[in-house]
Amino acid sequence: MAGSIHGLEKRAVVSSFIFRFPNGPSEKPQVALFQRSDKVRTYQHRIAPISGSISRKDPDPITAAWREISEETKLTPSNLTFWRSGKPFTFDDESVGREWAINPFAFRLAEGAEKAIEIDWEHEGWQWYDPTTVVNDDTFKDKCVPRLRESLRRVWFESELNDAAGQALGSGLERLLHDHSSGSHELTTIALGVFRDFVTQTRDYIFETEWWEDTRMAAWHLVKNGRESMGAATLNALLAILEEMDEIRRMDSFPEDTFERMITIIDHHIRGRKSRAGLVKDTFASYVRSNILSKGQQREKLTIVTISSSSTIRDSIMEAFASLDIPALELRILESRPLFEGVNFGSAILSKRLEQLKDTTKKKLHVNLYTDAAAAIAVKDADIVLLGADRISRSKGVSNKTGSLPLVLSAKHVSPTAKIVVLSELEKVNGQNGMIDDEKHEDNDPSEVFGTWKADGVKNVGHVEAAFSSGKDSDSTVAVRNVYFEWIPLPLVDAFVSGEGILRDTRIREKADQQDELARWYFDSIAIRY
Known part of the structure; x- marks a missing residue:
């Protein structure tokens, strides 16, 4: 990303620090710094992290960081994991005619993976350093690229705290x-x-x-x-x-x-x-009473479908069942791969049932577990599809556990009278201040997926794992995505149930605007120290 103002070219870059923990994850790490060669255009022979420009084609800075690491060290997600983000900052360097926007990141090198580091033409050498010494020892200042210590302290905050x-x-x-x-x-x-x-x-x-x-x-x-x-x-x-x-x-x-x-x-x-949390439970019971059970006839059974491991949803379901005049609850739970939280949720529901309904034999609880792929089957004739919310965005919708969108779409097609209900506090609303990027997906460790395949004895999974670990230069590559969350568009949701009652669009907008104002006030002004 480039432009010019007051004669300085604007350049957004990533600064990626690679850490290793030679004495274990609880001990002090070392950070790899690289000496720039005489073939680069700026800061020749200076010590630097892995850095490079953010391209217009990069969807976000972390994509650029991974690209630069791969090009300059040959490291991949098979031997390197993302660890921390640092708060971005800007500074001018008139000596090279640039206004730099720095996006610091920290990565953890896998144990024994040091031998995989292969530097390219941009560097003439590298070595491990004590990160606290680099930040606090002024003798490093003239050896490093400008503001390296500021970039490093933003991911290695331990350097300036007791x-x-x-x-x-x-x-x-x-x-x-x-x-x-x-x-x-x-x-x-x-x-x-x-x-x-x-x-x-x-x-x-x-x-x-x-x-x-x-x-x-x-x-x-x-x-x-x-x-x-x-x-x-x-x-x-x-x-x-x-x-x-x-x-x-x-x-x-x-x-x-x-x-x-x-x-x-x-x-x-x-x-x-x-x-x-207690208010949310009360509001949910009131919603069910007013919108599901007020049809003028006695209901023999309430059917709820969910994909969740939320304690708030668990308690809200069971307390509503206990307080409502309904003899039976059929709870259908999707298993929620790859960690199978649905099974744990079902177990927790049964435990809660023993605790809350032990003094009555009149109410019957029926728990049915389904595979994630069976969402359309699970939702047939359901009264409520009940979901949590990890985030609510005015533009993207509701972020919840992967599998939620297929469940909602299945309900709209198979059981169009089912109510899509989201249990969420107002604090889940996200603004547009940039602190939390609504476009960013949480890609989790592929080993969680591999682990279930291996435990189930999936034939030839070793071939897939070998291709995954081989890196992008191999003839056959495999990507294993373990994405935890997805977006449900707001128009698909019938009701947002919170401790404040049923949330309206105006209240969600007000909360988003309030967050934007406060986030900019308290975080944009954090000072640059070096």
């Missing part, structure tokens, strides 16, 4: 990143707990300017580097907390109990999440 704060944020991000069983409501609660742990470890400098910078950057990382695809709720929750913290900061003088007030704000929001 050990306890860095550990709290780093370990919290790992927990969020690898949690593939919790719903977005639960993940947001976990993220707020991590944020609380981080703030607790920064008490010693809470009255300094750097504290507010670090606190906002920690919030940014929890959204972008936890589970971004499920991060809209986390973003809205953290923005609400930052707004209240900011009110204390803007007082004429900091009160002596500033730290305690900051922690109280976080605790208040964490406690409030539990009460809001």
